[in-house]
Amino acid sequence: MAVKDIVQVWDGKEIIRDNVEFLMEPTKKVKFPLSTNTKEIISDLIDTYQATPCAGVAANQIGYNKNIFIGKKNDLDHDKDFIIHINPKIDKTSDESMQSGPEGCLSIPEKTFIMSRFDKITIRRYDENGRKKIDKLNGFISRLFQHEMEHLQGRLMIGGKIHDEMPVDKAVEKIYDELSNYYSQHNNDLNI
Template sequence: MAVKPIVMFPADVLETPCEKVTIFDRKLTKLLADMYDTMIENDGVGLAAPQIGISQQIAIVDIDDHNGTIELINPVIVEERGEQTGPEGCLSFPGLYGEVTRANYVKVRTFNRKGKVKIIEAEGFLARAIQHEMDHLEGVLFTKKVEKYLEENDLESAEG
């Protein structure tokens, strides 16, 4: 497919709530494939449509685990529990990292690329990545939730 350019802050599309997806067609399937290629090319674990200039409620997450690639279309968190604080970065803010507190467990109702409802449950790092991407769909950037900014060497020691 195609690698799209990443939209960088302060582009307006990054802070604008996205429109719901209403048409589930081949164009959507191609967009999801392009988003995946773009995420992989940029060494990300998630990507939201506004990060490639598209203001629609579409995001993907792939933390390279047994879950594979998770596609989120019009996602809604229906349950959350616990709390975790950890480092986050964003492809739209290269080289910027900060500590963010999020729910440790989320249950999300979303649609698949064919328009069928799907329930996803996630905890730990996967839950963090899903919440980060879902925030993008509401126009909320991780910088609004950062408790403390981190230097690159802080990150390396946090990763062990």
């Protein structure tokens, strides 16, 4: 049980390459019944989520290569009620149901992107007892799900689907450009 540090792509001055590579690794599926180790990861996710101003955290963002994320249950500002998503998957999307809006990422501090995403989606996830749950999501919670899913697949909010970027200071811009170049060299199939 611990509040963990967030794995970040830069420290404000330089890119942390080991962290970028770790965040680009697809996470491993969780087996049921949950092992003691996986239960500890979930407990760290809960502690970190509750101590951090955020809408969600993926397991690899706190250093664990596991297919789990924690996310807000409802789209309400001060409500930190959460859901643990294990082995989550998007089953249904439609190009006719799209949305776009600003997104930040705990792993990419100080940057905000206008991201284009699906709106209405059908998802599945497993709870801590291994029970499959099917849900229909839209709006903010749908966007959150897609953002966290990308983390678990080893993708970051770099490349694809970005409509626009909010202005940031020059130093951040510079390391972001460097990161984008590095990322495209290591991720050729990022045509999403």
